[in-house]
Amino acid sequence: MTGVLASPYLASLNDAQRSAVEHGIVSGSANAGGPLLVIAGAGSGKTNTLAHRVAHLIVHGVDPARLLLLTFSRRAAAEMERRAQRLVASATKLEGQRPLAWSGTFHAIGARLLRMFATSIGLDPGFTIHDREDSADLMNMVRHDLSLSDKSERFPLKATCLAIYSRAVNAAEPLDEVLRKQFPWCASWENDLRMLFDAYVEAKQAQHVLDYDDLLLYWGELMKVPELARDVGARFDHVLVDEYQDTNPLQAAILRALKPDGAGLTVVGDDAQAIYGFRAATVRNILDFPGQFPSPARIVTLEQNYRSTQPILTASNAVIGLARERFTKNLRSDRTAGEKPCLMTVEDDAAQAECVVAAILENREDGMSLKEQAVLFRTSHHSALLEIELTRRKVSFVKFGGLKFIEAAHVKDMLAVLRWAENLADRVTGFRVLQLLEGVGPSTAGKVLDRMASHSPLDALALFPSPAKAAQSWTELVSLVSGLHRAVTPWPAEFDRVRQWYRPHLERRYADAVVRAGDLDQLQRIAALYPSRQAFLTDLTLDPPSASSDEAGSPRLDEDYLILSTIHSAKGQEWKSVFVLNVVDGCIPSDMATGSVEDIEEERRLLYVAMTRAKTRLWLMVPQRFYVQQQMRKGDRHLYAARTRFIPADITGHFERKSWPAPRSSLSPLQNTVARVDLQERLRGMWRRTGS
Ligand code: ATP
Ligand code: MG
Secondary structure: OOOOOOOHHHHHOOHHHHHHHHOOEEOOEEOOOOOEEEEOOOOOOHHHHHHHHHHHHHHOOOOHHHEEEEOOOHHHHHHHHHHHHHHHHHHHOOOOOOOOOEEEOHHHHHHHHHHHHHHHHOOOOOOEEEOHHHHHHHHHHHHHHOOHHHOOOOOOOHHHHHHHHHHHHHOOOOHHHHHHHOOHHHHHHHHHHHHHHHHHHHHHHHOOEEEHHHHHHHHHHHOOOHHHHHHHHHOOOEEEEOOHHHOOHHHHHHHHHHOOOOOOEEEEEOHHHOOOHHHOOOOHHHHHHHHHOOOOOEEEEOOEEOOOOHHHHHHHHHHHOOOOOOOOOOOEEOOOOOOOOEEEEEEEHHHHHHHHHHHHHHHHHOOOOHHHEEEEEOOHHHHHHHHHHHHHOOOOEEEEOOOOHHHOHHHHHHHHHHHHHHOOOOHHHHHHHHOOOOOOOHHHHHHHHHHHHHOOHHHHHHHOOOOHHHHHHHHHHHHHHHHHHOOOOOOOHHHHHHHHHHHHHHHHHOOOHHHHHHHHHHHHHHHOOOOOHHHHHHHHHHOOOOEEOOOOOOOOOOOOOEEEEEOHHHOOOOEEEEEEOOOEOEEOOEOOOOOOHHHHHHHHHHHHHHHOOEEEEEEEEEEEEEEEOOOOOOOOEEEEOOEOOOOOHHHHHHOEEEEEOOOOOOOOHHHHHHHHHHHHHHHHHHHOOOOO
16 A cells, blocks of 8 residues: 555544544654553544544555454444545545454454464463353352352352452452452452362363453463563554553553553543443553553543534533543533433333333434434343333334343353364353253263263263163264264354254243244354354354344344443444433442442443433433332332432533423423422432442
């Protein structure tokens, strides 16, 4: 691409954005330049700037294969690549450029590098990856083997053990400190936990499996070996990271090891949008970034918001303005006209669902497609009633975040067969597959796996005296797994083989087998997009596709559909119209998160992230009652709710206050308002905890 230096795309950028795009690119050559930090509020064009920088580097001769682009999701990486390619094409008039070979999440890139370097670091290159649920299951197996589950005083459950382990790894903190700070009620188990984690690590190694945390941990360790670090670092001229505020100390260490002098390193983010503290991400990464290199990083701040109208921005600024600490400044928008965001009071969560659907359909009547609208919520199950209402009214939707369809039992069954064939040493997976057979329970499965560990595994499987009920299906399983293991059938035809085998088991195990078969059709379509079984399994485990609703039928790509998303999964995105559900204390902030000041502050930022997704119209829904499923005590019940504490009375002036259905004419609006406010005041204390 030499000789083509026209950069027409730069004209659309403001001065600050342009200076970030051009940083280190002098007179037609893309020198790496020193470290660069772009730190600015939501919608200021950080991601846009990064995409332009990628394009600008390519136009100035950097080989796309030597760029490493790290994003929050695979979807975000694909979107960034698409934008960059369009820009490059517009400047060079060349279509079909080479793809960015290295773009994706930290975890996905880690997995790929570890496979490449496996033999140098004593790792089996055929390792398989455990998702959180598999990891918890393995932790449980180990916990059981060590008889920790038999303790008279109750030992922490598998999920807690995994959370402690994961925190220690990602925060790069010693166990005693993690226990003291995050899990004080488990502190007395420190020695047992240490023993458990030790055995867990051994089990993973023996079975050639890595968990999510290992992908970063091993990558981090690899980067501590000077020759390997040089080798990996030298593959990339530029490393660019979006959403840097949500990285953890391990990820920061990896970046430093990739580019010790910071040359060619660009990170962008917004400290006011840090929402992954619960996964050990720390806002210190972005705040400390400038001082971490021999020469300080250049800092570019952006001041203009291009996304939202000024009324939406003003209300969002008011919410984040109450935060205890913040580095990024308020933004301004040129879109001064527009309606104030609406605080919509509804009676309960059923009314909330009806109200939101009615408003969405009204927007559509006004010419706003469903795709331009999104409904956001704190926790995946908050959308349950809405999903029912959407289905009833035949509105297509796609849901992001929360339970993925690959977490459904039948999808996991299919994946388990494929994964076991890939790695016969993986006990969690083998355990699942074997128990799909009729008459095979945990004890038989355990014995089979023990035999497989000490002999040639496929022979051990074939020779195992199968339970009478399973005789026929045992032979079929042996034949299937051996065939898959030896890759007799090419991919993706292999997938079909597994489906044929699985069909009778699906029908026997699940009453709604027909519905579930639809999910498997979808999985099969996804499988066909991958060049190999390994690539399919890795990607699906690391960044599963979004769940699309069964009830509404999975929308085809050309069809219009509404987006439902957890706030966490809505990061970086924008829609014309945004509805946020349950903007009440107990939901935002979540009653699970009211423990510490940091937790509360993270919830405040979460509301800020939700609000700043909206371009033109923003509705915050405030149901006065909502239904909760009781986890500890039996029976569900309604709880009375109060508007979130993050919108106290003195900033409500930035919002339009409405209720739905609109007050009947016989009742004056004033009477109605007084009654509502009184109720809220009285109930607000219910959710308050001392010290929060
Ligand atoms: P977030 O913090 O939410 O991730 P961001 O800072 O990454 O936001 P972008 O998503 O890059 O912001 O941009 C927000 C919107 O503003 C997008 O629609 C983008 O196309 C638009 N935009 C960014 N820069 C400009 C510009 N210079 N001129 C016009 N529109 C712009
Ligand atoms: Mg962004």
